[in-house]
Amino acid sequence: MDYLLTLIVPVALAICVLYGNKNLGNQDAFMNKEFTRALKGACCIIVILVHIPLAYANKLQDGIGSFAYVCVTLFFIMSAYGMNISASRSPAYLRHFWRNRLSALLIPQLLVNLSVVVGFVLINIINGGVSQASLP
Known part of the structure; x- marks a missing residue:
């Protein structure tokens, strides 16, 4: 059962990447924004599979995870390709890239941190105060 559940992930990825792209026969759609975004998402999910703790891993997951090095490389290549295309279309792209x-990245990170702090405060209020040693 564990292997079947693990097999759902690559099958779903294959369906999303191969059949999710409606422009499979169109050569102009090769390496466009939609196609590269789908491939980068697939690469990210494969890399996430590698980071699941060993206590929950199986051989199929290890086999899929062996492609993680390739996926990281593909992710950076496709990201660099997209940056190059964007920079060639708009010279101001790189000037505003970091901003x-x-x-x-920072706005969602701050919102998550704020919600975690509020959550801990609410838990402390509900539980009547928790010692400092029990906080992560």
Whole structure:
């Protein structure tokens, strides 16, 4: 049963990447934004499979995870390709790149941190106060 559940992930990835792209026969769609985004997502999921703790791993997961090094390389190659295309279309792209990326990363990170702190405070209030040693 464990292997069947693990097999769902690569089958779902194959369906999403191969059949999810409606432009399979269109040569202009090769390496476009939609196609590379789907491939980068598939690469990310395969890398996530490698980071599951060993206590929950199986041989199928290890086999899929052996492609993680290739997936990391593909992710960076496709990201660099997209940056190159964007920079060639708009010279101002690189000038605003860090500002756009930092705002896309820092704002959600701050919201998550704030919600975790509020959650801990609410748990402390509900439980009548928790000692410092029990906090992570």
